[in-house]
Amino acid sequence: MNILMIEDNEAVCEMMGMFFENEHWTASFIHDGQVGYDAFKKNPSDYDLILLDLNLPSLDGMQICRMIREIDPKVPIIMLTARDSESDQVIGLEIGADDYVTKPFSPLTVIARIKALVRRLTPTDSGSYDIKTTNLLINTNTREVRLYNKEIKDLTPKEFELLVTLAQHPKQVFSREHLLDTVWREPYYGEERTIDAHIKKLRQKLAVAGPDVIQTVWGVGYKFDDSTLKQN
Known part of the structure; x- marks a missing residue:
């Protein structure tokens, strides 16, 4: 990984340089x-991540962040700020920063933030998933679920099987009776409304990732449809 660090404190840069070297990362310090902005503008594809101080000579970090986003909307940006101000942090995130670290900081904290950000922004290899829709990936062997590129955890066996059943046939409407027969796989003598309770809990767990992908078809049952929804 090649990092561009725009920071006017040379001692901070020197310290971070040692930690980058330990990770086998290269870095340019400006x-x-x-x-710093001119260096990025000249060769934007050279940099995998930017560490950007808020208070800088010539151009401040807010200005640079806006200008970088006009060139590249995707390059990861972590802002470094001595201001412990919530408004600065919110503004930084709103204009395009992906994360922020408040000074004084531990180099290990910065390294951890970089790794977490890169993991979050790196597209998942969908080759290991046997169910794929517009925004959903499911591996039925490992029971991994990703919705809007966010991992969905703690699904119960019935919630997982309900999701698989619906997602295998996008836009198909399933009656409650059909879902009971398919998911429970044996005669079930309880109320069909048990499906409603399971769907409610499933929706709550999926909601942390983005818009609802399970739709209620009143008087009939449920269907899965994410074809018109945008990925976050």
């Missing part, structure tokens, strides 16, 4: 805002 101590002036305008010079």
